[in-house]
Amino acid sequence: DTEVTQTPKHLVMGMTNKKSLKCEQHMGHRAMYWYKQKAKKPPELMFVYSYEKLSINESVPSRFSPECPNSSLLNLHLHALQPEDSALYLCASSSRDRAYNEQFFGPGTRLTVL
Amino acid sequence: EDQVTQSPEALRLQEGESSSLNCSYTVSGLRGLFWYRQDPGKGPEFLFTLYSAGEEKEKERLKATLTKKESFLHITAPKPEDSATYLCAVLGGKLIFGQGTELSVKP
Numbered sequence: 001d002t003e004v005t006q007t008p009k010h011l012v013m014g015m016t017n018k019k020s021l022k023c024e025q026h027m028g029h030r031a032m033y034w035y036k037q038k039a040k041k042p043p044e045l046m047f048v049y050s051y052e053k054l055s056i057n058e059s060v061p062s063r064f065s066p067e068c069p070n071s072s073l074l075n076l077h078l079h080a081l082q083p084e085d086s087a088l089y090l091c092a093s094s095s096r097d098r099a100y101n102e103q104f105f106g107p108g109t110r111l112t113v114l
Numbered sequence: 115e116d117q118v119t120q121s122p123e124a125l126r127l128q129e130g131e132s133s134s135l136n137c138s139y140t141v142s143g144l145r146g147l148f149w150y151r152q153d154p155g156k157g158p159e160f161l162f163t164l165y166s167a168g169e170e171k172e173k174e175r176l177k178a179t180l181t182k183k184e185s186f187l188h189i190t191a192p193k194p195e196d197s198a199t200y201l202c203a204v205l206g207g208k209l210i211f212g213q214g215t216e217l218s219v220k221p
Contacts, residue, residue, distance in 0.1 A: 004157075041213065042201055042203075042211030042212060042213055042214055043158065043201075043211055044211070045208070045209050058208065090157050090158075091157075092157065100146065100148055100203065100205060100209055101146060101148055101160060101163035102160070103158075103160060105156075105157025105158050105159070106157050107155070107156055107157055108155075108156070108157055
């Protein structure tokens with residue numbers, strides 16, 4: 001199984017809501033990543049988890065809270081978001097930490113904040 | 115400050131019309147330059163990694179080259195299925211993506 005799955009595909013939330021994005025891989029990869037991509041813009045790296053520990057946080061606001069419950073699962077908890085946080089959120093995984101040339105990307109969750 | 119600039123922003127080709135995409139970069143201590151392909155509504159798909167000036171990689175109709183200041187992605191005799199956005203990313207102190215080149219290949 002060489003696939004990264006993300007749920008939900010689409011999410012609409014208000015600024016006072018709390019929601020979570022989920023990412024799963026069953027390739028035995030030990031590094032997982034969250035990216036944010038605005039329309040017609042490149043992906044921006046948000047977080048990197050290596051062996052279930054947070055290894056990189058690219059100065060992301062605290063309203064985004066990542067969690068890695070186990071080696072196959074990565075969550076992104078969302079709280080008190082702003083409309084400018086609307087974007088495509090991409091998850092990726094790789095067999096080695098920060099192996100950007102070996103990443104498998106999921107299809108993304110398209111988030112709209114009202 | 116590390117920077118990555120891709121050109122052109124958009125490129126329209128006829129099927130079979132070869133061309134090149136450019137990725138210019140300024141980075142202190144290049145640890146790798148990556149090319150990805152992204153189809154609409156999907157995550158990026160890794161294509162190539164280049165590490166040092168003079169290096170070249172090939173895959174089907176695509177060939178990536180690297181100098182000390184830029185990388186080129188050459189597309190030979192493109193087909194409509196090559197239509198996608200091509201992203202370049204450089205790894206120095208952090209990973210930075212360029213804005214991408216949107217390629218459209220018409221039959």
